Amino acid sequence: MQTLHKITPCLWFDGQAEEAANFYVTLFPDSRITHIQHHGEAGPGEPGSVLVVTFELSGQPLIGLNGGPQFPFTEAVSLQIGCDSQQEVDDLWARLTADGGEEGQCGWLKDKYGLSWQVVPRRLFELMDESDPARAARATEKMLTMRKLDINVLEEAAKG
Known part of the structure; x- marks a missing residue:
């Protein structure tokens, strides 16, 4: 039961x-x-x-x-994964896009079943919640240009 x-x-x-x-x-x-x-x-x-x-x-x-x-599934509903490391982002991204999955923008992807996922490093949320609005904006702008999110690239963007 x-x-x-x-x-x-x-x-x-x-x-x-x-x-x-x-x-x-x-x-x-x-x-x-x-x-x-x-x-x-x-x-x-x-x-x-x-x-x-x-x-x-x-x-x-x-x-x-x-x-x-x-x-069928649409991007209107997705499952968000909060990742603690770049290795976790890379591993989940590879496994979820394998065998017919599709990369999307800003950390989104569709798996081979068509279900949408957001593979997001927790560090992105910290960067976007910075007390310095310019740092947060730079991190956000960089995120908008990416497919799979890269923590180091996001941190470098935040620095300016």
Whole structure:
């Protein structure tokens, strides 16, 4: 039986919910599949039989629903990842853009399932929240020109 949380984002997939959830849980510590619900007549393990996958990414509950092709993902909804190092940014960027993912602007990307992610170093938020508005503006302006965010480049831009 799955636990009902107060708020749990539900991601609509076209048949790849279990595959996507299995991939996503490999990306983050404290992540796991918590429940798989199958269509009423299909049995576990049968291709296409999964209806819902409940999973956690770094403790955040999510649901993957195999709802069909009617509603593909758009950039209107994305998952933001706060990264502690450039290595973490680089690793997640490479893994999420692999096998058909697409780079976007300003640290955004789409994975191979079409889901949008923001891979953002926590240092960017610190730079944008500087008490010196000119430093913050320079960091922000530089961020707007980048695809994958680079902490060193952002810090150099902030310095002027």
